[in-house]
Amino acid sequence: MRIDVVTIFPGYLAPLRESLLGRAADAGLIEVALHDLRSWTHDVHQTVDDAPYGGGPGMVMRPQVWGEALDAVIASDSRPPRLVVPAPAGRSFTQATARAYATEQRLVFACGRYEGIDQRVVDHYSRQFPVDEVSIGDYVLVGGEAAVLVIVEAVARLLPGVLGNPRSAAEDSFSDGLLEGPAYTRPEVWRGQAVPEVLRSGNHGAIARWRRDRALERTAKRRPDLLAALPEDRLDAADQAF
Numbered sequence: 313m314r315i316d317v318v319t320i321f322p323g324y325l326a327p328l329r330e331s332l333l334g335r336a337a338d339a340g341l342i343e344v345a346l347h348d349l350r351s352w353t354h355d356v357h358q359t360v361d362d363a364p365y366g367g368g369p370g371m372v373m374r375p376q377v378w379g380e381a382l383d384a385v386i387a388s389d390s391r392p393p394r395l396v397v398p399a400p401a402g403r404s405f406t407q408a409t410a411r412a413y414a415t416e417q418r419l420v421f422a423c424g425r426y427e428g429i430d431q432r433v434v435d436h437y438s439r440q441f442p443v444d445e446v447s448i449g450d451y452v453l454v455g456g457e458a459a460v461l462v463i464v465e466a467v468a469r470l471l472p473g474v475l476g477n478p479r480s481a482a483e484d485s486f487s488d489g490l491l492e493g494p495a496y497t498r499p500e501v502w503r504g505q506a507v508p509e510v511l512r513s514g515n516h517g518a519i520a521r522w523r524r525d526r527a528l529e530r531t532a533k534r535r536p537d538l539l540a541a542l543p544e545d546r547l548d549a550a551d552q553a554f
């Protein structure tokens with residue numbers, strides 16, 4: 313997978329080259345290219361923003377510079393892109409979105425700042441490629457860069473060969489629609505707290521049941537919306553207690 317990120321703060325995306333993603337890049341599983349939006353400005357001040365039509369606070373990012381940048385970046389590789397634009401008003405980015413993006417050959421991220429990017433940029437490219445405006449959560453950030461770090465990590469970990477243990481991605485939260493339950497490791501007792509007996513029993517059936525119960529219990533308490541959204545056939549008779 314090729315990932316291009318256009319931003320006025322390329323240094324913000326440096327973590328994409330660290331650890332998990334760094335190894336994936338070194339292994340050729342992911343190619344990451346960072347592009348400074350200001351490279352496509354033509355004035356001495358490298359202006360990327362202007363006052364909003366209709367008035368209001370803040371500034372909006374100019375369409376001309378984004379158009380020149382995205383034209384150049386998209387043309388730099390033959391793989392067809394999905395353009396991803398993080399935005400507070402975007403559709404929610406979920407694990408299902410991450411799974412869908414993991415099947416793409418190429419993702420191009422447009423990181424806005426200020427009050428966002430002139431809408432005509434999204435409208436223009438939507439006529440040529442799939443374009444998604446996505447939000448990583450119901451809180452307000454200052455720009456799209458943090459969202460790109462989140463999205464790229466959530467997607468990259470699903471790519472074959474990126475995670476040391478592929479079962480992790482298959483069994484983590486949200487994969488079966490539930491939150492995962494509590495996890496434990498040695499020592500058996502820590503500050504007077506013992507590991508639940510069943511996990512040391514060697515009874516794999518009982519362990520699986522206990523883990524399922526804890527996942528259902530936690531989901532019911534913390535994310536009843538996920539439980540309500542589960543298809544009927546995903547809950548068996550033993551689950552009905554939740």
Ligand SMILES: CC(C)N1CCN(Cc2ccc(Cn3ccc4ccc(-c5n[nH]c(N)c5C#N)cc43)cc2)CC1
Pocket residue numbers: 369398399400402423424425426427428429446447448449450451452453454455456457459
């Ligand atoms: C004055 C008043 C009526 N306005 C009302 C609407 N407000 C919306 C507004 C607020 C902040 C920003 C800053 N910003 C620029 C680009 C950008 C990309 C993503 C995000 C972002 N924030 N939160 C997420 N989950 C995000 C994601 N993904 C934020 C971004 C842009 C836009 C702005 C203020």
